[in-house]
Amino acid sequence: MNGSGYEAPRTVEETVTLLQQANGAARVLAGGTDLLAQMKMGMTSPALLIDVKKIPELASIEQTADGGFRIGAAVCGAALAEHAALVAAWPGIVEAARLIGSEQIQGRASLGGNLCNGSPAADSVPALIAAGATCTIAGPGGTRSVAVEDVITAPGKTCLATGELVVDFRLPPRPDGSDARAAKAGDAYLRMIPRSEMDIAIVGAGVSLTLDEAGVCTAARVGLGAVAATPLRVDAAAAALIGTTLDDAALAAAGEAASAAARPIDDKRGTIAYRKQVAGVLTRRAAKIALARAGGNG
Amino acid sequence: MATAEVDQQKKFKWIGTRPVRPDGLDKVRGRANYGADHALPGMIWGKVLRSPHAHARIVSIDTSKAEAMEGVHAVITAADLPEILSEESKIGEGPTNFRDLSHNVIAREKALYHGHAVAAVAATTSAIAQQALEAIQVEYEVLPHVLEGDDAQAPDAPILHDDLFTKGVEPRPTRPSNVASRTEMGRGDAEAGLAKADHVITRSFRTKAVHQGYIEPHAVVATLGEDGRATVWASSQGHFMIRAYCAKLLGMDQSQIKVIPAEIGGGFGGKTTVYLEPLAIALSGKAGRPVKMVMSREEVFRATGPASATRIELRMGCTKDGKLTGAHARLEYEAGAFPGSPVGAAVMTLFAPYDIDGCLAEGYDIVVNKCKVAAYRAPGAPMAAYAVETVVDELAEKCGIDPIEFRLQNASREGTQSAFGPKFKRIGNIETLEAAKAHPHYSAPLGPNQGRGVASGFWFNGGMQSSATVQVADDGTICVVSGNPDIGGSRASLAMMAAEEFGIDVKLVDPQIADTSVVGFSDLTGGSRVTFATGMAVVDACRDVIRQLRERAASIWGIEVDAVKWSDGAARATNGDAGLEPLSLRDIALKAARTGGPISGRASLTARGVGMAFAVHICDVEVDPETGKVDVVRYTTVQDAGRAIHPSYVEGQMQGGAAQGIGWALNEEYIYDADGKMENPGFLDYRMPVASDLPMIDTVIVEVPNPTHPYGVRGVGEVPIVPPIPAVVNAVHAATGVRITELPLSPPRVLAAMDARRN
Numbered sequence A: 001m002n003g004s005g006y007e008a009p010r011t012v013e014e015t016v017t018l019l020q021q022a023n024g025a026a027r028v029l030a031g032g033t034d035l036l037a038q039m040k041m042g043m044t045s046p047a048l049l050i051d052v053k054k055i056p057e058l059a060s061i062e063q064t065a066d067g068g069f070r071i072g073a074a075v076c077g078a079a080l081a082e083h084a085a086l087v088a089a090w091p092g093i094v095e096a097a098r099l100i101g102s103e104q105i106q107g108r109a110s111l112g113g114n115l116c117n118g119s120p121a122a123d124s125v126p127a128l129i130a131a132g133a134t135c136t137i138a139g140p141g142g143t144r145s146v147a148v149e150d151v152i153t154a155p156g157k158t159c160l161a162t163g164e165l166v167v168d169f170r171l172p173p174r175p176d177g178s179d180a181r182a183a184k185a186g187d188a189y190l191r192m193i194p195r196s197e198m199d200i201a202i203v204g205a206g207v208s209l210t211l212d213e214a215g216v217c218t219a220a221r222v223g224l225g226a227v228a229a230t231p232l233r234v235d236a237a238a239a240a241l242i243g244t245t246l247d248d249a250a251l252a253a254a255g256e257a258a259s260a261a262a263r264p265i266d267d268k269r270g271t272i273a274y275r276k277q278v279a280g281v282l283t284r285r286a287a288k289i290a291l292a293r294a295g296g297n298g
Numbered sequence B: 001m002a003t004a005e006v007d008q009q010k011k012f013k014w015i016g017t018r019p020v021r022p023d024g025l026d027k028v029r030g031r032a033n034y035g036a037d038h039a040l041p042g043m044i045w046g047k048v049l050r051s052p053h054a055h056a057r058i059v060s061i062d063t064s065k066a067e068a069m070e071g072v073h074a075v076i077t078a079a080d081l082p083e084i085l086s087e088e089s090k091i092g093e094g095p096t097n098f099r100d101l102s103h104n105v106i107a108r109e110k111a112l113y114h115g116h117a118v119a120a121v122a123a124t125t126s127a128i129a130q131q132a133l134e135a136i137q138v139e140y141e142v143l144p145h146v147l148e149g150d151d152a153q154a155p156d157a158p159i160l161h162d163d164l165f166t167k168g169v170e171p172r173p174t175r176p177s178n179v180a181s182r183t184e185m186g187r188g189d190a191e192a193g194l195a196k197a198d199h200v201i202t203r204s205f206r207t208k209a210v211h212q213g214y215i216e217p218h219a220v221v222a223t224l225g226e227d228g229r230a231t232v233w234a235s236s237q238g239h240f241m242i243r244a245y246c247a248k249l250l251g252m253d254q255s256q257i258k259v260i261p262a263e264i265g266g267g268f269g270g271k272t273t274v275y276l277e278p279l280a281i282a283l284s285g286k287a288g289r290p291v292k293m294v295m296s297r298e299e300v301f302r303a304t305g306p307a308s309a310t311r312i313e314l315r316m317g318c319t320k321d322g323k324l325t326g327a328h329a330r331l332e333y334e335a336g337a338f339p340g341s342p343v344g345a346a347v348m349t350l351f352a353p354y355d356i357d358g359c360l361a362e363g364y365d366i367v368v369n370k371c372k373v374a375a376y377r378a379p380g381a382p383m384a385a386y387a388v389e390t391v392v393d394e395l396a397e398k399c400g401i402d403p404i405e406f407r408l409q410n411a412s413r414e415g416t417q418s419a420f421g422p423k424f425k426r427i428g429n430i431e432t433l434e435a436a437k438a439h440p441h442y443s444a445p446l447g448p449n450q451g452r453g454v455a456s457g458f459w460f461n462g463g464m465q466s467s468a469t470v471q472v473a474d475d476g477t478i479c480v481v482s483g484n485p486d487i488g489g490s491r492a493s494l495a496m497m498a499a500e501e502f503g504i505d506v507k508l509v510d511p512q513i514a515d516t517s518v519v520g521f522s523d524l525t526g527g528s529r530v531t532f533a534t535g536m537a538v539v540d541a542c543r544d545v546i547r548q549l550r551e552r553a554a555s556i557w558g559i560e561v562d563a564v565k566w567s568d569g570a571a572r573a574t575n576g577d578a579g580l581e582p583l584s585l586r587d588i589a590l591k592a593a594r595t596g597g598p599i600s601g602r603a604s605l606t607a608r609g610v611g612m613a614f615a616v617h618i619c620d621v622e623v624d625p626e627t628g629k630v631d632v633v634r635y636t637t638v639q640d641a642g643r644a645i646h647p648s649y650v651e652g653q654m655q656g657g658a659a660q661g662i663g664w665a666l667n668e669e670y671i672y673d674a675d676g677k678m679e680n681p682g683f684l685d686y687r688m689p690v691a692s693d694l695p696m697i698d699t700v701i702v703e704v705p706n707p708t709h710p711y712g713v714r715g716v717g718e719v720p721i722v723p724p725i726p727a728v729v730n731a732v733h734a735a736t737g738v739r740i741t742e743l744p745l746s747p748p749r750v751l752a753a754m755d756a757r758r759n
């Protein structure tokens, strides 16, 4: 690990300037749970670390006027779990973020870091994809909004250009379920690891559903992790759920669609056959949990 | 040996209690000094250059660029160490040849595995040392390599050692081979026994290399002065072993090397040999400065010794009413780059729990281009138990007999002729099985997708040489000095035995581990031997002191020593001599200067009468039918400890062995790519269980005292890793109907097996 320079700007603008000046030699530092580990292993030695945890927009969570949420890119997992309204609306995202590492890691690890590290196995990403989250990217040319599934382009690579950083994640409004006859929604994330914690997902599956007052699924999104070079949005699995009450046949069809969409590799962590099969299993199971959270008859 | 026996029925004051361990507070407060904690003025940093090839001839090594670098003080290669002749060592835990050891410490002529040390540097900072490594130019001639035991035996396999001819076969081979040796052991006629059987099960098993998983990577600080004297601070399982090995490898006298033991952060057999120590001494000699070397976790995985990968073919048979009649096993154990897998111990132990009419085990020690294996807790036995105990389970099932009942029917007991030589003396095999059968766990109801497995395990335990001195301070407190690093709470146990002997409070006993110049030779901490053997030495040394205390009391009183006895912490006149108040340890210590000077005792011995150990484990698993993930939901270990001196540390050994064995069964494995490079040299992908993976591991200590130990001790450290693999595998079978004959039982393998059965 080299003695890197360190800056802790207070604004997004300053950060963009610093990133631009460094011209690729700087790295954004959020929780550092990926970055510092990579530096220690000698995989990277940036000349400048730009700590973004002191920028208010990146360090806060708020409910937006439309009833959705804005989550700062550098907010740590523990802080997500302490936000009661977020937990109530998006339990699947929070549970995915909470799976990252251990209690100590949770005090640091952020959604922005999880996404921008670019791992196909990043746990929060399939849940964010399922949620239909977008992220706000700021850069020299202003800000743009990009769907989470479009950020990671290859293992370790993102669509961010030099000078850009992720400012926040935007989650759409949820039907609040306050009225028994109104629409309801739920989301869930599951991952397969051989151990109970401190491991990398062999497969991850996030599902988000909306049910109408009759319990019929009107909208669904499915995200998969660790089964392709990038996290995937699987529309065919979602389509298998929409219009159904998530009966066994619909769940089985969604699972099959997820298995079919998976394009994994054989590696030390799992085989192609296993990952495809379990992608289906977890999609089915996550859908059932999301259904139960939406108050459906799971 | 002088040790007299203690009445086994006697009520003890300290034995069997649970005082706070003397090393505990320093460890939990972070004050304990482990290998990497030591530092000296002027110290510099050593690092090792490692082979990027699994098998390559070293054509040349150019160190000039590295040597010229600012801050670099020394660079060494094999040329800086003496050439060592082939010679068997008697010091370590398993068989070791000094020439091989030397070549493993630093490659000479050939690099034999990816990660094999080829050069080392010492520099003022570790960053400079790292840069210097990169400046060393090694020209390799890459050779074809062989990674698996099966392939190593093929007629056209690349040969690792041109001078390795299979030992133990007739006629003596004329061509070199990767099969280092063949051993066999048995009793009766195995084939005749199998022919008598109504049921014969034939199975082939495979296991992967696994790591001991000690938390502390290997670390050393060494100085070698102009006078040719070296001092070494190192964490290991035996500082006398380090002294002897370094002396041999560096051509020094043992009297020129002093080794000071550090606190040890786990070893489990993995620290019973040397890697860095000879290099650190050689670098220090060349640099004229103290040198510190600390392995990274990756180096620990790539270049230190795991347990062997194995292939075992087993046939076992029994009559329809469940009498084992015959068994035959062929065991192939990978040794890594140099001969010396623990296959011999496997051959000896695998049938030990059973009284089988005829049995034969053949063992093959096979070299491959992977790091040299080292001891790991009951070396060789867990893989063999995997084979035998799962086949026994299958035979019991075939006979329709409860698996513990089946084991009881066939259990070896006192007087049974073992396959490895002696008739069993007093052993607790039956008692352990009966305690397991009676345990509520064994009859508890199971939930959906759950299954229960049981398995037995056996380990001989070690005796070997130990020394101790016991010193009395003039305030009547005691210092117990021994030469064995404490890896399992042995300081507590030694102090308790001393307190029991003297009849004083254990708090008045200070147990210390002394360096090689202070205490007599002691074999390493291994073979579950320290509480047993070093305990015997401590008891003998205490009795030496007690004899002197009686003599001092006799002289103070002016009576015959025979008229003085020692009990309850005081000398007492036995003939009721009127008016002679007992003299406490403190009373006598205070007067020592006037009655003949300081009082101390010593003992050095080769411990005989080792108490062999048996264990039975009960395991409940729940298997996810759709993902193949196995969760251990309940686990009970039952073990004969002889007598538990400090039950908490016996339980700790039982739980630790079970935890390691469960990891071995479920997820641990060295994964190599086709080039022989380990792909998972870290704890993220080398998956040991984490705390949340395991249930509370229940313990039942059975006490069948070892009649030859003054307190009845049997070793307890190793046998608990023998039953877990088959206990888990049998439980998975009970839950799913599949018998998996290849480790680990990772989710993909279990799911594939379940799917194969379902289709």
Ligand SMILES: Cc1cc2nc3c(=O)[nH]c(=O)nc-3n(C[C@H](O)[C@H](O)[C@H](O)COP(=O)(O)OP(=O)(O)OC[C@H]3O[C@@H](n4cnc5c(N)ncnc54)[C@H](O)[C@@H]3O)c2cc1C
Pocket (backbone or CB within 6 Å): A027, A028, A029, A030, A031, A032, A033, A034, A035, A036, A037, A052, A073, A074, A099, A100, A101, A102, A105, A108, A109, A110, A111, A112, A113, A114, A115, A116, A117, A121, A122, A123, A124, A160, A164, A165, A166, A167, A198, A199, A200, A201
């Ligand atoms: C012990 C341990 C266990 C772990 N377990 C898991 C696990 O179970 N699941 C899992 O998914 N991950 C796991 N991780 C990986 C890591 O903790 C997560 O990916 C975490 O979310 C990273 O967040 P961070 O804030 O620490 O990122 P950092 O390390 O600070 O950053 C990661 C990368 O993203 C970039 N970056 C960060 N923020 C931004 C931003 N706002 N804009 C642009 N680029 C940015 C950084 O420059 C860097 O390249 C584990 C790590 C450790 C050390």
